Amino acid sequence: MRAIATESGVSLGNAYYYFESKEHLIQGFYARMHEEHLAACEPVLLKERDLAARLRGVLIAKIETAEPYHRFSGILFKTAADPKSPLNPFSAASEPVRAEATDLMRRVVTGSKAPPPADLAEKLPELLWLFEMAVILFWIHDESKDCARTRKLIDSTVDILTKLIAVGSFALLKPLRRSALELMDELRADALPASASTRKKPAKK
Numbered sequence: 001m002r003a004i005a006t007e008s009g010v011s012l013g014n015a016y017y018y019f020e021s022k023e024h025l026i027q028g029f030y031a032r033m034h035e036e037h038l039a040a041c042e043p044v045l046l047k048e049r050d051l052a053a054r055l056r057g058v059l060i061a062k063i064e065t066a067e068p069y070h071r072f073s074g075i076l077f078k079t080a081a082d083p084k085s086p087l088n089p090f091s092a093a094s095e096p097v098r099a100e101a102t103d104l105m106r107r108v109v110t111g112s113k114a115p116p117p118a119d120l121a122e123k124l125p126e127l128l129w130l131f132e133m134a135v136i137l138f139w140i141h142d143e144s145k146d147c148a149r150t151r152k153l154i155d156s157t158v159d160i161l162t163k164l165i166a167v168g169s170f171a172l173l174k175p176l177r178r179s180a181l182e183l184m185d186e187l188r189a190d191a192l193p194a195s196a197s198t199r200k201k202p203a204k205k
Helices: 002-008 012-018 022-047 051-080 092-110 118-140 145-168 171-191
Strands: none
Touching (some): 051 145
């Protein structure tokens, strides 16, 4: 905090006025990265209506806006991977950014030309956010030129995932879909803070 205050040209006390701790400072970093990501996603969401194109564009925008922080993200992961750390993406302290990132995935789904059934559409944004977290973890460890391996991962898995969503939307698979979604709810209640698992969901159409 002292080094950051010095680099910013403010007193240490002033730095602590805006950020109570190093953890609060990193949460601010999370929020700023998310704002940059939202801005980069807007042209994609306005232009594309195909679910695969929308999801692919949002994920590519994520790694491109995060690229300047690639090395730092790897260092930060050492702390963020700790389940007890407030910097963990599943922690209560990370709820605001996590909620906004999930809402972004909700826009990806609801703005597509063929949105899935209501029961799947309600849970899908959170599943897609978890998918994004897996992509980010891969990206953190990706040392290929221009993160080519991560881009290939996104292209391949988005195609597979959107095909699975299409198949899972069939009426005949509704009982299986219901069982899978109920399992997700059970696991989420155990893994996420109450504020996340009880957050108000959009009304079913």
